[in-house]
Amino acid sequence: MSDDEVYFSCEDEDETTAVTADSATDGKRKLQHDSDEETAESKRTKSESNIIATPSPNTCLANRILKDRFQLNGFRLEQEGAITRLLDGGSALVVFPTGGGKSLCYQVPAVAFRYQDEQLGRQTRGKSGVTLVISPLIALMRDQVDALHRRGVKAAALNSSMSRDQFLAAQDDLRNGRLDLIYCAPERLNSEGFISSLKDIPGGIRLLAVDEAHCISEWGHSFRPDYLKIARFAKEAAVERVVCLTATATPKVADDIRDAFAIPEEGLFRTTMYRPNLRLLAEANTKATDYVAKLAIHLKKYPGPTIVYVTIQKGAETLAAQLQNLGFNARPYHAGMATPIRAKTQDEFLVSQNMIVVATIAFGMGIDKPDIRSIVHFDMPDSIESYSQQIGRAGRDGKPSVCMFYLATKDFYLRNIFTYGDRPSIRSLRLLMQDICSPARAQLKAGDTFTLSLYTQGQETDIKAVVLGILYAQMELHFGLFRAAGMLYSRYKYMVKKPDIVHSDCSHAASVIIAGSAKASRWTHVALDELADSSGIPRANLVRKIDEWNECDAIELKKEGVQNIFRLERPLPSTPQExxxxxxxxxxxxxxxxxxxxxxxKTMLSLITDQRCFSRAIADYFGETSTLAQECGHCTWCETHKQVVLPNEPPQPPDPAKVKKVLDKISIRDDARFLAKVAFGIKSPRMTALKVSQSGVFESMNVCDFLELLEVFTEACERDGGGSIEYVLHRG
Structure with a gap:
């Protein structure tokens, strides 16, 4: 189908002139935004129009595109309302459960904008703007771009999995206004160069779509610091409208998202999480339970495509092997596996009728498989949001499916590793700030830049990379110290593929690079900082020349040693008190x-162990209690009216002999939290450097309560003169 085959089909085609973007004297689009001065009469008219409504021309356009371009006969639930609002010029928050059709809420408008412009008589070929989709999932980007191409929609993704040629082609299409949609990860918005290129898109950014939008909220279950910067980008890039999309948003999280993007209450479109075809079961297990044998019985009772969720990568490998030994078609899946193996596992699962994937949370997002018959939580998920999202992947075809939750005290040890492991100590935070606010950087002024390696800094301060990212986002957004300004590489090396191009380049930059490079056996190494200093040529010009060679395939280029660039918003703190x-x-x-x-x-535990319907409890949590009965009739509580009881297996008190052994083996006394993590079994960069795992005391007290261990080791550090105050600050 050609682009021109999408057309309007309203009963009164003259109404097409009333589409939302009307002509302005300056030629710019003017969007109809919600008026703060809306009269009572107009509100009453809107209410009455629900009874005798004339279809909006934008609704007609959306339905025609849905049918002709996406081969679907009609929208589901709140899809049409959300899409019409976007085409009318407003912003929206879309909260649909997993499999609820969120992607159509930005894909249909992305195709529609050009037809809106044509109906207004604008000469906008190549200048109808683009829909920018922010998504953290490379697999989703790839699958959606491929599907859109099959439907004749111009789309591309910019991510780390692309080849050089694909990346350059996508950039060229973006610059020349040939794309309807462009996908990228939120981290790419840290690049000033990328942001600048987005601002120069012909026609601008018509729609900004933020997938997994719950990551914006610090109250969300999977907060990501780079998501906080999206709202700022939306203002600076003057995007016309925004649609935020998520499968899981409590009322508080939804309010956070709406506040971030100034989306009014009427811009919220929510459909229920309740799925009548899902049977929600739960069982409690003691330490003596043979978990694998119990799981095998369940899998034989409920055959079909299945996802078994575990917490850690090693657990996925081990459990998949155990199930294979029992004759099941089982495969592991986690983020630590090689990309080709992960892709092969996913592709085989999509077409299989009996495959079992034992996976961490890395598996499932963006996977469109309608016939998953069973979801098993072998380990406890981190939140009700995660649980709801994961069970939502079952039974999308509407047929009965089973979701089993195995509850055991072992789950709390794994959850505590993540909870307590992510919090840095006072010592670590102080080292971090002292490094950022070094005497040399304290002399910098607003507008100056500095660079550093977050990897190296994480190793030296004993802070995990994810947590370090959150801390930097707080210093950027809450304290206003600096802004991320992209990245550069400290080491460049290249291998010449077309010597005639490289050696015939007569530019000054080329001459300096060639003369200053060091040839090894295969690769030629370039010390760009030293070359820039000695030659007087700006580093950026040297980088541009090397990239130019790479883009014309004259060299094969490798960049190493990532350095993060930050631009100061104000002078850094310089006194110890600050x-x-x-x-x-x-x-x-x-x-x-x-x-x-x-x-x-605790909330996740309460869902399973309370004396009430699981489905009703989930609905209450997400603030959607008005339409659901008190009992669903198809969960463990409704079927048995027996409470799932967590086994009485309390943590053991710290053994003084084991405490002494830890202190004897580990001489550190400046960080009680570090010692508690050693005893409990929580890894950190400092432990890796000190080879603590080989000491014989790592994880030696994993049956204890972490806070009790922290108290014991705080006392030991104070007694031995280490001066740690972790427990004093935060116990109780």
Whole structure:
């Protein structure tokens, strides 16, 4: 089908002139935004129009595109309302459950914008703008772009899995206005160069679609710091409208998202999480339970495509092997596997009728398989949001499917590893701020830039990479210290493929690079910083020349040693008091996050162990209680009216002999939290450097309560003169 085969089909075609973007004297689009001065009469008219409504021309356009371009006969539930609002010029928050059709809410408008422009008589060929989709999932980007291409929609993705030629082609299409949609990860918005290229798109950004939008909210179950910067980008890039999409948003999270993008309440489109074809079961297990044998019985009773969720990568490998030994068609899946193996596993699962994937949370997002018959939570998920999202992958074809939750005290050890492991110590936070606010950087002024390696800094401060990212986002957004300005590489090397192009390049930059390079056996190494200093040529010009060679395939280029660039918004703190104040505030924030994660675990436990319907409890959690009965009739509570009881297996008190052994083996006394993590079994960069796992005491006290261990080791550090105050600050 050609692009011109999409057409309007309203009963009164003259109404097409009333589409939302009307002509302005300056030639720019003017969008109809919600008026703050809406009269009572107009509100009453809107209410009455629900009874005798004339289809909006944009609704007609959306339905025609749905049928002709996506081969679907009609929208489901709130899809049409959300899409019409976007085409009318407003922004929206879409909260649909997994499999609820969120992607159509931005794909249909992305195709429609050009037809809106044509109906207004604008000469906009190549200048109808683009829909920018922010998504953290490379697999989703790839699958959606491929599907859109099959439907004749111009789309591309910019991500790390692309080849050089694919990336360059996508950039060229973007610059020349040939794309309807462009997908990228939120981290790409840290690049000033990329943001600049987006601002120069012919026609601008017509729609910004933010997938997995719950990541924006610090109250969300999978907060990602780079998501906080999207709202700022939307304002700076003057995007026309925004649609935020998520499968899981409590009322508080939904409010956070709406506030971030100034989406009014009427812009919220929510459909129920309730799925009548899902049977929600739960069983409690003691430490003596043979978990694998129990799982095998369940899998034989409920055959068909199945996902078994576990918490850690090693657990996925081990359990999949055990199931294979029992004759099941089982495969592991986790983020630590090689990309080709993960892709092969996913592709085989999509067409299989009996495959079992034992997976971490890395599996399932963006996978469109309608006939998953069973979801098993072998380990406890981190929140009700995660649980709801994962069970939502079952039975999308509407046929009966079973979701089993195995509850055991072992789950709390794994959950505590993540909860307590993500919080850095006071020592780590102080080292971080002292490094950022070094004497040399304290001399910098607003507008100056500095570079550093977050990897190296994480190793030196004993802070995990994910947590370091959150801390930097807080310093950028809450304290206004600096802004991420992209990345550069400290080491470049290349291998010449077309010597005639390289050696015939007479530019000054080319001459400097060739003369200053060091040839090894295969690769030629370039010290760009040294060349820039000695030659007087700006580093950016040297980089541009090397990239130019790479783009014309004259060389094969490799970049190493990532350095993050930050641009100061104001001078950095320079006094010990100023630095300590920020350390304290960061620690308070990390403490709040720790408490929040503990509360999520307790809420998840309550869902399973309370004397009430599972489906009703989920609905209450997400604030959608008006349409659901008190009992669903197809969960463990409704079927048995027997409470699932967690086994009485409390943690053991710290053994003084084991405490002494830890202190004898580990001489550190400046960080009680570090010692508690060693005893409990929580890894950190500092432990890796000190080879603590080989000490014989790592994980030696994993049956204890972490906070009790922290108390014991805090006392030991204070007694031995280490001066740790972790427990004093935050116990109770």
């Amino acid at each position: 630095i300590d104040d920020i350390v304290h505030q960061l620690d308070v924030s990390m403490h709040a996050t720790e408490k929040q994660n503990l509360a999520r675990t």
